[in-house]
Amino acid sequence: MKKILILTIILLPSFISSQWFIVNHISNYQFYSLYFTSNTVGCVGGNQNGVIFKTTDSGSNFTSVPTGTSIWFLDIFFLNQQTGYACGQNGYIVKTTNSGSSWNVVYQAANFMHSIRFVDQNTGYAVGFTYVYKTVNAGLTWNAMPNNYSNYLLGTSFVNTNTGYICGDGGLIAKTTDGGFSWQTIMNGGSDYFEEIVMTNTLTGYAAGKYGRILKTTNGGTNWFAQNTTTNDWLLDLYFINSNSGWACGMNGRIVYTVNGGETWTTQYVPTISTIRQIHFVTPDTGYAVTDNGMILKTYNAGNPTGITQINSELPSKYSLKQNYPNPFNPSTKINFSIPKSGFVSLLIYDNLGKELTTIINQVINSGNYEVNFDSGNLGSGVYYYRLITEDFTETKKMIILK
Incomplete structure (x- = not known):
């Protein structure tokens, strides 16, 4: 051996x-x-x-x-x-x-x-x-x-x-x-x-x-x-x-x-x-x-993103990406979004230079209203961005980490 x-x-x-x-x-x-x-x-x-x-x-x-x-x-x-x-x-x-x-x-x-x-x-x-x-x-x-x-x-x-x-x-x-x-x-x-x-x-x-x-x-x-x-x-x-x-x-x-x-x-x-x-x-x-x-x-998590919760059974009429809360935050924050029809959804995190840091979601999701718990982990204080991407909708919002 x-x-x-x-x-x-x-x-x-x-x-x-x-x-x-x-x-x-x-x-x-x-x-x-x-x-x-x-x-x-x-x-x-x-x-x-x-x-x-x-x-x-x-x-x-x-x-x-x-x-x-x-x-x-x-x-x-x-x-x-x-x-x-x-x-x-x-x-x-x-x-x-x-x-x-x-x-x-x-x-x-x-x-x-x-x-x-x-x-x-x-x-x-x-x-x-x-x-x-x-x-x-x-x-x-x-x-x-x-x-x-x-x-x-x-x-x-x-x-x-x-x-x-x-x-x-x-x-x-x-x-x-x-x-x-x-x-x-x-x-x-x-x-x-x-x-x-x-x-x-x-x-x-x-x-x-x-x-x-x-x-x-x-x-x-x-x-x-x-x-x-x-x-x-x-x-x-x-x-x-x-x-x-x-x-x-x-x-x-x-x-x-x-x-x-x-x-x-x-x-x-x-x-x-x-x-x-x-x-x-x-x-x-x-x-x-x-x-x-x-x-x-x-x-470690069955291959699924953790901290993603469908928050109610109502079907939204349009796409939306809400402002994270709390903001600023340390170490975690919540991100809410709505998907009016089933489809492939990506939720990405970027630094202030536009470099992609991580993918929170990258999969087919059924229509609904969702909440994601994002943990900043080893990221330092600063301005970051999160972007929701679907076939019919893209939106980006700013968030701030204060440590």
């Missing part, structure tokens, strides 16, 4: 309104996979030539852990804080029993392994190329399960040892109820391309992929209907922390979020336009994501 101290670019949120921030940027790596078992301990994989990085301080520093391979790792999954699996190029599956401090090869197939999931201590499934593999002895042996698909398989999700789903290119979604020995085609063909599938219970699940498409089922996969994700960016990963709250990520730095089981999806502010490969949440508030240009992103 090699201990490496990586030069870290930490962009800690200066204001409580921050959503996602960069906790580390290792520019000579491409990250494809991650899994955190606690707020601070996690593993990250990518094109590190057989190495999986482990962190115990939220990604600020890493230990470089060899795996006995020289591959790129495309997926990581932990059953608990000790036992985890990773898969990737050349059909390799590796296993750890000590929180990622060491890894050992447990299987090698002929082709890529793209996704791996375990249902319990013994039963796990992995998919890649056109194959589904299954273990019933904690990864000691793996068997290719029969299927008649020529699709490239990209995602899998099992609700118990027998019932599970796979997805892939060509618009494939298929279901098994006998532990992978037979598969029922739910959909196949057409222009859809599904990168990931997640079942939150035996009836409800989601599939995401091409051009911002997310489909949802509420009857165990029999029927699927499209969600309005507000994006056309290709989505590469899905993660649900419970039946209602979930995130999808993908190209152009895109993260969308739902708190109502996919009824609506909101774009979250992310400080990069790089492709976000995977996303994982440890708690409903604390989550991580990785990009294909070596960034590790983190949020």
Whole structure:
């Protein structure tokens, strides 16, 4: 094991309104996979030539852990804080029993392994190329399960040892109820391309992929209907922390979020336009994501700006941006605004030279009257400006910090 101290670019949120921030940027790596078992301990994989990085301080520093391979790792999954699996190029599956401090090869197939999931201590499934593999002895042996698909398989999700789903290119979604020995085609063909599938219970699940498409089922996969994700960016990963709250990520730095089981999806502010490969949440508030240009992103607040409150149920007839109060202030002030119709809204803070300092809001917001609590953090005394920007309205107002 090699201990490496990586030069870290930490962009800690200066204001409580921050959503996602960069906790580390290792520019000579491409990250494809991650899994955190606690707020601070996690593993990250990518094109590190057989190495999986482990962190115990939220990604600020890493230990470089060899795996006995020289591959790129495309997926990581932990059953608990000790036992985890990773898969990737050349059909390799590796296993750890000590929180990622060491890894050992447990299987090698002929082709890529793209996704791996375990249902319990013994039963796990992995998919890649056109194959589904299954273990019933904690990864000691793996068997290719029969299927008649020529699709490239990209995602899998099992609700118990027998019932599970796979997805892939060509618009494939298929279901098994006998532990992978037979598969029922739910959909196949057409222009859809599904990168990931997640079942939150035996009836409800989601599939995401091409051009911002997310489909949802509420009857165990029999029927699927499209969600309005507000994006056309290709989505590469899905993660649900419970039946209602979930995130999808993908190209152009895109993260969308739902708190109502996919009824609506909101774009979250992310400080990069790089492709976000995977996303994982440890708690409903604390989550991580990785990009294909070596960034590790983190949020402390579910990726949502904090301190934003819809102050009443009345629908405003026009846009407005109110004067902050108190003003002058130290350390915090309130900013009120009104949005007469749903749309993309930005609320930005500038210094007196016009330099943008932070983004408080950068997402789709429903019509309503809102109040934002802005904390000046480490800003010094002086004149600052806040600007509300929508498709149909822009207004700027001055505020003063006195410390």
